[in-house]
Amino acid sequence: MFFYLAFIANASLGGIIATTQLIAAVTVHNQAMDTIEILKGLGIDLGAVSIFAFLYSRENNAQIARLSREENLSNLKLRVDEKRTISVNALRGIARLVVVAGPGSFIMEAFERLKPFTEGLIERGVIVVPFATDGNLPKFEVEESEESGVGSEKNKRPWQLVPVNASEWSRYISFRLDGRVRGSGLGYPPWNALVAQLPPVKGMWSGLFDGFDVRV
Structure with missing residues (x-):
């Protein structure tokens, strides 16, 4: 320009x-x-x-x-638990959101494909938001953490947030750590590419390249 x-x-x-x-x-x-x-x-x-x-x-x-x-997108609401809801923009600088939308069976398959990359995604601050377009949100067998709350060091649950009134959410949307949208598309999220290309949220590089997450 x-x-x-x-x-x-x-x-x-x-x-x-x-x-x-x-x-x-x-x-x-x-x-x-x-x-x-x-x-x-x-x-x-x-x-x-x-x-x-x-x-x-x-x-x-x-x-x-x-x-x-x-x-x-930043104004959409997410349910943390029965008593607490937050907006997407509350996660800015804390987590990288990946929204997975589709039938319950599609979401479950995405969850199964994520399992081998769970630890790597957690290290990179990735939190997955499932949105069941058919209303059949599956129950995920995940490791319970000793501490609750977004951004907790002991949090072992990438699948921990649920959209509230999210009828406009579709496909999957991957957010940068600074809150900008990295990309979107059809199909299963590329968990392996996320782990391979995103920097961890801790360590010497944390925060330095938050706005330069690569497109996956």
Whole structure:
């Protein structure tokens, strides 16, 4: 977008110069050949301004739509337990959310595929939110932690949150640690890629590259 603005400014400046030259050629020198060449250059400048203004506007609208979607997602509610609900934005800087939506059988299969990567996902702050589109949320056999609460060091439950009024949640959505959406798509979440590519939330690299999680 910066380059679009730079090109618009450059072409606009060229258009201003060409306009002054055109006025001089017509009113002072009265040279037809110069006028034709100046008109060609002015047309190119005006065309460049129009094209880059269109590209800038399109990119700006796309960014606004993306930010609006992420804001709406951040306001969705999650149930921690029978007494406590939180919003998605409460997990910013604490956890990387992966939302898995589909029939109960699909969610159970995603859960089974996650098992070999449980410890690695926990180390990377990944919390999975299951949303059963058919209303049949399966019960997961998970290791109970000695401490409860999101972000607990002893928490061994990647599947611990349930959407509240989450009828608009679909597919799976992977969040960066800083709260931005990393990506979404159809199919089972790539647990192996998450473990392989995401940095742990502890250690010397914790926090340094929170906003630079790779796309998986």
